[in-house]
Amino acid sequence: xxxxxxxxxxxxxxxxxxxxxxxxxxxxxxxxxxxxxxxxxxxxxxxxxxxxxxxxxxxxxxxxxxxxxxxxxxxxxxxxxxxxxxxxxxxxxxxxxxxxxxxxxxxxxxxxxxxxxxxxxxxxxxxxxxxxxxxxxxxxxxxxxxxxxxxxxxxxxxxxxxxxxxxxxxxxxxxxxxxxxxxxxxxxxxxxxxxxxxxxxxxxxxxxxxxxxxxxxxxxxxxxxxxxxxxxxxxxxxxxxxxxxxxxxxxxxxxxxxxxxxxxxxxxxxxxxxxxxxxxxxxxxxxxxxxxxxxxxxxxxxxxxxxxxxxxxxxxxxxxxxxxxxxxxxxxxxxxxxxxxxxxxxxxxxxxxxxxxxxxxxxxxxxxxxxxxxxxx
Amino acid sequence: xxxxxxxxxxxxxxxxxxxxxxxxxxxxxxxxxxxxxxxxxxxxxxxxxxxxxxxxxxxxxxxxxxxxxxxxxxxxxxxxxxxxxxxxxxxxxxxxxxxxxxxxxxxxxxxxxxxxxxxxxxxxxxxxxxxxxxxxxxxxxxxxxxxxxxxxxxxxxxxxxxxxxxxxxxxxxxxxxxxxxxxxxxxxxxxxxxxxxxxxxxxxxxxxxxxxxxxxxxxxxxxxxxxxxxxxxxxxxxxxxxxxxxxxxxxxxxxxxxxxxxxxxxxxxxx
Amino acid sequence: xxxxxxxxxxxxxxxxxxxxxxxxxxxxxxxxxxxxxxxxxxxxxxxxxxxxxxxxxxxxxxxxxxxxxxx
Ligand SMILES: Cc1ncc(C[n+]2csc(CCOP(=O)(O)OP(=O)(O)O)c2C)c(N)n1
Ligand code: SF4
Numbered sequence: 001x002x003x004x005x006x007x008x009x010x011x012x013x014x015x016x017x018x019x020x021x022x023x024x025x026x027x028x029x030x031x032x033x034x035x036x037x038x039x040x041x042x043x044x045x046x047x048x049x050x051x052x053x054x055x056x057x058x059x060x061x062x063x064x065x066x067x068x069x070x071x072x073x074x075x076x077x078x079x080x081x082x083x084x085x086x087x088x089x090x091x092x093x094x095x096x097x098x099x100x101x102x103x104x105x106x107x108x109x110x111x112x113x114x115x116x117x118x119x120x121x122x123x124x125x126x127x128x129x130x131x132x133x134x135x136x137x138x139x140x141x142x143x144x145x146x147x148x149x150x151x152x153x154x155x156x157x158x159x160x161x162x163x164x165x166x167x168x169x170x171x172x173x174x175x176x177x178x179x180x181x182x183x184x185x186x187x188x189x190x191x192x193x194x195x196x197x198x199x200x201x202x203x204x205x206x207x208x209x210x211x212x213x214x215x216x217x218x219x220x221x222x223x224x225x226x227x228x229x230x231x232x233x234x235x236x237x238x239x240x241x242x243x244x245x246x247x248x249x250x251x252x253x254x255x256x257x258x259x260x261x262x263x264x265x266x267x268x269x270x271x272x273x274x275x276x277x278x279x280x281x282x283x284x285x286x287x288x289x290x291x292x293x294x295x296x297x298x299x300x301x302x303x304x305x306x307x308x309x310x311x312x313x314x315x316x317x318x319x320x321x322x323x324x325x326x327x328x329x330x331x332x333x334x335x336x337x338x339x340x341x342x343x344x345x346x347x348x349x350x351x352x353x354x355x356x357x358x359x360x361x362x363x364x365x366x367x368x369x370x371x372x373x374x375x376x377x
Numbered sequence: 378x379x380x381x382x383x384x385x386x387x388x389x390x391x392x393x394x395x396x397x398x399x400x401x402x403x404x405x406x407x408x409x410x411x412x413x414x415x416x417x418x419x420x421x422x423x424x425x426x427x428x429x430x431x432x433x434x435x436x437x438x439x440x441x442x443x444x445x446x447x448x449x450x451x452x453x454x455x456x457x458x459x460x461x462x463x464x465x466x467x468x469x470x471x472x473x474x475x476x477x478x479x480x481x482x483x484x485x486x487x488x489x490x491x492x493x494x495x496x497x498x499x500x501x502x503x504x505x506x507x508x509x510x511x512x513x514x515x516x517x518x519x520x521x522x523x524x525x526x527x528x529x530x531x532x533x534x535x536x537x538x539x540x541x542x543x544x545x546x547x548x549x550x551x552x553x554x555x556x557x558x559x560x561x562x563x564x565x566x567x568x569x570x571x572x573x574x575x576x577x578x579x580x581x582x583x584x585x586x587x588x589x590x591x592x593x594x595x596x597x598x599x600x601x602x603x604x605x606x607x608x609x610x611x612x613x614x615x616x617x618x619x620x621x622x623x624x625x626x627x628x629x630x631x632x633x634x635x636x637x638x639x640x641x642x643x644x645x646x647x648x
Numbered sequence: 649x650x651x652x653x654x655x656x657x658x659x660x661x662x663x664x665x666x667x668x669x670x671x672x673x674x675x676x677x678x679x680x681x682x683x684x685x686x687x688x689x690x691x692x693x694x695x696x697x698x699x700x701x702x703x704x705x706x707x708x709x710x711x712x713x714x715x716x717x718x719x
Contacts, residue, residue, distance in 0.1 A: 227442075
């Protein structure tokens with residue numbers, strides 16, 4: 001059958017992607033500009049055998065999502081900056097206990113209530129370091145409505161495959177803009193499921209490090225009688241404070257992400273083959289950047305676009321490598337300097353970096369980025 | 378205890394609680410209740426927050442979830458909602474349930490979601506070495522109320538009842554022999570059930586308030602407990618420093634996950 | 649009447665609080681502070697099970713002799 005073509009908002013596309021990935025549980029608390037995700041799932045989930053809960057706050061939402069996931073249910077929540085802050089403690093719990101789930105943050109200007117209905121990219125570092133403790137994180141960021149659909153599926157896939165929460169950042173532009181999206185009857189992207197135990201119930205270890213870096217996860221209610229705790233634990237799941245065992249856990253948590261960067265990192269380039277000036281941008285800013293690159297090319301300037309889709313883990317090697325080939329690098333983001341600092345670190349001084357930073361609730365316009373390109377050409 | 382073999386994780390024992398701590402007595406009552414109620418072992422999930430009391434989940438040979446401070450109820454709600462076939466029991470402390478988790482507590486009551494919550498009330502934050510909690514009576518001493526507590530305390534049973542819980546009971550560690558029956562009723566109630574289990578923290582609360590040995594603290598519970606039937610004949614003045622024990626509230630109201638199932642049935646035209 | 653009970657304390661779990669001894673209505677135990685209580689008068693046990701149910705450490709077990717019940 002041919003795919004259904006729909007004109008959707010990014011938030012709606014995210015819901016379609018989640019349903020295609022098999023989401024069966026949503027818990028959330030309303031907050032602009034993410035609320036449509038909750039509203040639409042409240043409508044859709046009961047129709048597909050799923051369940052929706054409006055919780056008393058975002059802390060509870062994150063908790064409920066983790067609880068639901070432990071029963072073997074694909075679960076998600078969606079929020080914006082202030083709510084994302086509230087989710088952080090339990091997000092850390094999910095990272096540490098390795099419970100798959102998807103957390104969407106449709107960013108607004110902030111801090112605090114900020115600019116609730118305006119676009120911003122101020123939570124980029126919060127996505128990386130918002131929770132406490134030393135941990136890896138996966139965060140993806142679409143730049144268009146069709147990509148919001150696809151990336152939601154991929155976010156679920158990554159979360160299941162690596163037994164970790166995956167953050168999907170969006171900005172208000174992507175969340176609320178309407179674009180044409182093809183919704184295939186059967187998703188084109190194969191759907192991943194978390195690794196399941198293959199051993200007997202008696203021999204099951206929820207954090208078995210002899211099973212590779214992503215240990216199989218049993219469901220609550222299936223008779224495995226396993227323990228999940230936010231205390232540092234060994235492979236049995238029971239708490240330990242033995243430094244040798246703690247080291248094994250912390251290092252495995254990092255390794256399961258860092259050893260799989262080829263699989264986890266998604267990245268798009270445009271006109272980079274012969275580029276002398278690279279423009280790095282993500283989310284809706286990358287749309288302006290793409291336009292700026294085309295305008296520059298029209299004027300005979302060899303500009304190219306680099307757009308990280310997986311923004312965490314940081315695509316360090318790629319940036320180091322491009323930095324060695326470019327004359328200049330322009331970084332544009334809707335904040336006063338977050339990702340650019342990481343880019344600067346990865347560029348290792350090989351290339352001058354021009355910052356196009358803006359935090360006023362307005363999109364960065366293509367001509368602003370074009371102007372920066374002209375300045376460094 | 379004979380049931381220990383079946384329901385406790387031998388590798389985790391002996392537990393971490395101090396000598397004479399009431400938490401072990403209350404946990405034993407919980408285990409007896411689970412056995413008495415005949416809950417299917419594989420279909421029973423234990424969820425706890427953070428605190429000495431919340432360590433209880435780790436000792437129990439079930440699917441167990443030791444969550445974050447104050448959040449056991451929303452974790453448990455997610456489990457129950459995602460799989461209503463599971464029996465979900467929450468074990469929590471007075472600080473965990475009513476300070477940091479107070480908002481979750483009233484909303485779980487309001488929803489009347491089918492979860493049984495046992496509050497291990499030792500009137501103190503034990504885990505963090507004895508600060509006052511929302512259940513520390515006025516005038517009592519804690520590390521953060523060195524001149525006597527001026528912060529009023531909750532009556533959690535009244536709170537639960539007014540917030541919508543459909544089964545509410547109170548017992549004490551001294552009354553361990555009768556506590557399991559109250560927990561069995563809580564488990565059998567289709568809805569949100571609360572059992573306040575008053576226990577003792579001899580290490581911090583007892584010592585700072587000069588309440589004597591664990592035995593003395595149990596005797597205090599015995600002397601200050603009044604059965605709900607007897608309490609009906611006493612004046613508020615007579616009840617001022619008393620703990621009313623027994624079944625305090627038992628009503629019926631639509632249960633949250635059942636309501637959701639009905640909604641699904643209606644949407645699918647099956648109703 | 650006449651039923652006999654076996655009382656046992658698991659010394660690996662017992663934390664020596666003496667609650668079992670204090671609430672036993674028949675003085676089955678002898679408890680010295682800082683020691684695991686001793687069962688010095690098992691024959692007096694009436695199987696009320698209060699010691700077991702108030703033991704914070706799951707360390708006391710009372711069994712009916714010649715039957716399997718957990719009282
Ligand atoms: C977010 C957060 N804040 C504070 C703490 C520190 N903390 C751990 S347990 C606890 C109090 C526990 O008291 P209660 O629930 O009454 O249990 P008890 O230890 O008395 O059994 C506190 C404040 C924490 N772990 N997490
Ligand atoms: S500190 Fe208090 S509550 Fe904690 S284990 Fe010791 S006696 Fe029990």
